[in-house]
Amino acid sequence: MTFEGFFRYMESKDCSVFDLTHCAVYQDMDQPLNNYFISSSHNTYLTGDQLVGKSDLDAYVSALRKGCRCLEIDCWDGSDQEPIVYHGYTLTSKILFKDVITTIEKHAFEVSAYPVVLSLENHCCQEQQEVMAQHLTSILGDKLLTAGLDQMTAEELPSPNKKVKVAQRLSDLVVYTRSVKFVSFSHSKENQSYFENTSMAEKKAHKLAKNSGADFVKHNQRFISRIYPRGARIISSNYNPQEFWNVGAQLVALNFQSGGTPMDLNDGRFQDNGGCGYTLKPAILMSSRAFDPGCSHSSLKPIYLHLKVIGGANLPAPKTKAQEVFVRVEICGIPADSIKTSTKSIKNLLNPHWDAEMNFTIKAPELCLLRFCVRNQTGLTSEFVAQYTLPFTSLKKGYRWVPLRNREGCSLDPASLYVHVWY
Template sequence: MMKRRKAPSTRRAEIQYLYQCYTSGQATLSGSSLLKFLKKEQMELRATEETVECLIDRYEIEETAKDSGSMTFEGFLRYMESRDCCVFNQAHTSVYQDMDQPLTNYFISSSHNTYLTGDQLVGKSHLDAYVCALRKGCRCLEIDCWDGPDMEPVVYHGYTLTTKILFRDVISTVKKHAFEVSAYPVILSLENHCCKEQQEVMAQYLISILGDKLLSTPLDHPTPGDLPGPNKKKVVVAQSLSDLVIYTGSVKFISFSHAKDNQNCYENTSMAEKKARKLTKASGPDFVQHNQRFISRIYPAASRTSSSNYNPQEFWNMGSQIVALNFQSLGLPMDLNDGRFQDNGGCGYVLKPAVLRSSQKSFNPSCSQHGLKPTHLLLKVISGSNMPVPRSGKPLDPFVRVEIHGIASDSCRKNTHTVRNNSLTPFWETDMNFNISVPELCLIRFCVRDQTGLLSSEFVGQYTLPFTSLKKGYRWVPLRCRDGCSLDPASLFVFVCFLDVGAGSRDAVPG
């Protein structure tokens, strides 16, 4: 890592500094020097001469430099601002995890009251809400079904003033968009309040509209007594429309011991956040073991009438697979959900860490001692670029908050100092050190805020990703706005270094 330096006038100057450190006074960066940079600074230990040739071919446009196997500063700048230098491991933008394990071994991107575009008292129900959720990789959709006029079941938040949409239109929308973004199963969580006659209508719509996309018979898979893996492009119904419920029938949760003795692998439990939180505090290891055998669904408390969200991390720590959030409500919980599920190609299924899957060793997320050697993470927040200016036109007074979200003992946050009146090229050069005991569960959130008062600040942009998707070295962080959309060209420039996760119960972290 380079030594501390004075604030440059532009981000270009920061990249120029790195470039000059490896050119050794020459006009261009030789292939051998670029390879040295890749290995020493970017910690790309598998880089070879062939890697260098590919980068020069991809980012260098000056023919003379290309012919000599070297890179001009302009080519180096293009490389440093490319996807190859993103803080998010680009290998994780495709499905790379084992997708043949039982469904219980995955976190599943899940939505609550999916039909709503606003609050759950007077908000609108709209088909677009299902489209938006599916396009974000959501794989578990909620459909609250009620008797409607003319034997047409409707979907809305019962006993409220939310608007109503037809059940058959919801199913048609699901059919059209279910597999646009992800090829993996969609689970329909039906909250059924319909009479027997309209339930039959619902069943007929599911069969006639979804056709062969509906999972209607059990799958052949090699481990009887376990759920199959998420490797079939099917829609799965989770409720009690008799024969259509194959793998995710809902049963009442009584206790962990009762579930162990009486619950079938294809039955799941659904509970509100307050009950789940109480179980987490009282019986964390039992909750983890329960989620190794069965699917549990957690949903927001009924008191959240504004459709606010809880922090999903506390239930992912327990291994709960279906941690349902109000996708229409923006903020930290949805940032964490987006960060968690951009992993594994954004397919909506992320393999749980080994520590949550292993039945050989008890794991208590509430305990700070796990017998695991902590991973040391160094983050240097160097600078920012092209921060969005508020409507007032006044330059920002930006600072960066880096948050670690994981088990309680790992969760923390640290701030840089505030840079005054600089939206274009704020420079922080701030070192942050973290010791993390269970990095496989952690999410890293970079949040840029505008210092508006002595103790007040406002959101500017953020980016969240799993610790296991962090790339080492000098990297840029692409900032996103509140709704998760890109704020390009707004970004941060950081340096990342950490010790690789050890062997044993942990999965290896790519460097």
């Protein structure tokens, strides 16, 4: 191989740090729905903030094309007996419910063949609820799940493979995702049916994950939990989804319109398994043995990761006055595994060379995500330049090419990093 040929190989997908066999669906898709992490969106209709932002059908298209499999629709009474969708009691713009359903019907299965869950926040009167039901049945047709599927076990949710349908929570159309109020883990164990799920704001979920992690894990082995951002996030910011994946929550809903670390983690998590929006929860979360992500986990067998950040190529220019560029490497997992470390900062902004070696001890690698973030040092602070995030389980060993992305998760080709990975 000539030097030019070798160079072309080193910056090709064949040399990617991401395992290319994971670009197709490879996981077992015949397990119950509660055994999967499911890519989920909060207030999917919004393209901006929660108070005066625009509601747009394109927001649903964008989320679906990112592999999102759980969409939220806030429904309110509209004029002429046509329900509308917007963030109630705010100045966000309004769109028709029937147009939302038509958009979803058109784009639901463009990038993934697996089920879409429509999470309805229903504020409509009885008459307009009936209009909603009519639109759902007439527009979605045989894509709408209206009756239970034949199952081997009556007390078990179907698998994503069972039937390609759109699940819906409205009146008699409810089948597998009926929403009930969460009281306590013991109350759910005694009273909650397998086809019922609970939704809770991040603050309550955080408290439960911190104080009752093992019970939360057990709860999510049987039931589906949906976590959503607190109401105070009026600029549509996001929480760290990793905390709730650590306890096995399936529907960890984020504001897809807001770029940043939380959405990078979400994109990285669901890049796996062919980008289908469903990834199988690791065995550590499904075991009969108690697992609390907040504990020390001395019983777990750790993995030792050696990472060398060699250099970068064709990096995008920083937005502000350029000074020095560095790479921050972040391990995101259970608290014992979560750590950040950085290369030194250097002045070569286009094709920097760091040769920085890093070592990590990871106790629960099957839950971990690895994030490379290129940043520009601007005095006492630094600004985002580019990033790439992937699951540890999709990490390839050896000398590898890291294809960088922007804040919105789009490719910055040919911008890249070169690294050496061993574990």
